[in-house]
Amino acid sequence: MTTNVDVVVIGGGQAGLAAGYYLRRAGHRFVILDDQERPGGAWPHMWSSLHLFSPAEFASLPGWPMPRWPDGFPPARHVVDYLTAYETRYGLPIERPVRVQAVRRDGPDLLVDTDRGQWRARRVISATGTWQRPFLPSYPGINVFTGRQLHTVDYRSAAEFTGSDVVVVGGGNSAAQLVAEISTTARTIWVTNRPPRFLPDGVDGRALFELASRRAVALAAGRTDPGGIAALGDIVMVPEVLAARERGVLTALPMFDRLTVDGIAWGERHQRADVVVWATGFRPALAHLRPLRLRDHTGTVPVAGTRALKEPRLHLLGYGDWTGPGSATLLGVGRTAKAAVADLDLDLDLDTRPA
Known part of the structure; x- marks a missing residue:
């Protein structure tokens, strides 16, 4: 029909x-x-x-x-x-x-x-x-690691990771919120491809939309690019992320070189992990x-x-x-x-x- x-x-x-x-x-x-x-x-x-x-x-x-x-x-x-x-x-x-x-x-x-x-x-x-369509990167050792791997779409609550060693991968808002939450119940490591960039306190989604709109208008008019959201940062300081900053858990490590059987590694340095959470978009x-x-x-x-x-x-x-x-x-x-x-x-x- x-x-x-x-x-x-x-x-x-x-x-x-x-x-x-x-x-x-x-x-x-x-x-x-x-x-x-x-x-x-x-x-x-x-x-x-x-x-x-x-x-x-x-x-x-x-x-x-x-x-x-x-x-x-x-x-x-x-x-x-x-x-x-x-x-x-x-x-x-x-x-x-x-x-x-x-x-x-x-x-x-x-x-x-x-x-x-x-x-x-x-x-x-x-x-x-x-x-x-969650994106999961093809990374060295991804099929070797014997712990649990999940993407943001699979995450439900921090309670399921209580007492575990958890690695959160990603430099955006979702990753920061997951680090903030999971770190309350588990030993948590945050790794990013580049140092995370936090927006100024008080800048929320409304300000980001207005900034993106002004940039679009300027470019459409042929004016000089005033810079978009990326010029300010990537991570909105919502209350949970602000609280995590106060607890000192928002320090990110550089991206690891590979996954191992029981964790992640940078060259000769090894870090044990039970879970890897891919907040990779x-x-x-x-x-x-x-x-x-x-x-x-x-x-x-x-x-x-x-x-x-x-x-x-x-x-x-x-x-x-x-x-x-x-x-x-x-x-x-x-x-x-x-x-x-x-x-x-x-x-x-x-x-x-x-x-």
Whole structure:
């Protein structure tokens, strides 16, 4: 069975919901296909102690502010509750669980093949994010180590590591938060490729988004690059990380040379470890777009704004700054979604004009 719509949105997380808000407001016939069993995108899978980098009022999708959290930065469960209520508030047409298998060209349309049938669309917005593609580096000795290895996606709580020797690998926010938490129950070592760079105290996600936006405006206007978020640092000093700094546990060691049977090593120096936690990031989940052959020689999908250059009927939303400043954040994705849907509006208007 094939269902015809104007737009298919692939992914029902924060980016998909932001797109749905603007599609609904524009009056398009659309559907959001989500492969999860419940609302919230990646957020229900986060570890329970994870907190946002911004107050709730600065972490909202378009149209409706996230309800305030009374005690500092909101936890992941508050985000899940908000996204669940957001779907209902705006009556977004979400089908779940639906696993999209492929997007293919078919004349003037795009066909979206799924495990629950086929959708034919004039435009497709891919908003699948990165959570389903954790990046685990190929590192010397990774298959020799006999202890436990896990990625950020597998982490649940520090309690499971009580009394263990744990190595956390990575220099970003997730790594710093994991070090802060795991070090309360286990002997913890933090290793990074380069010395970690901490943002000034008090700089949160709102300030980072504003900085990224100013940089995007300056570059678009042809002005000198003022420097982006990377010029300030990488790690937001949320309360848990600040507390870890006070405890003196945020000192990182250089990246080890190799894993051994029972630990890690730098040259002749050896450190025993029971667990290695890889906080090494993610890659865009784009396997469903393979039939379109969009990647260039660098392995990336070239875009103009959010529009794929090799397939202008497709927009990519929420994968990172390459699809819009701050577009992988709750606060930033709304602006990019609005621009993407406005671009769709122009396309669809042109398509329906008399010859």
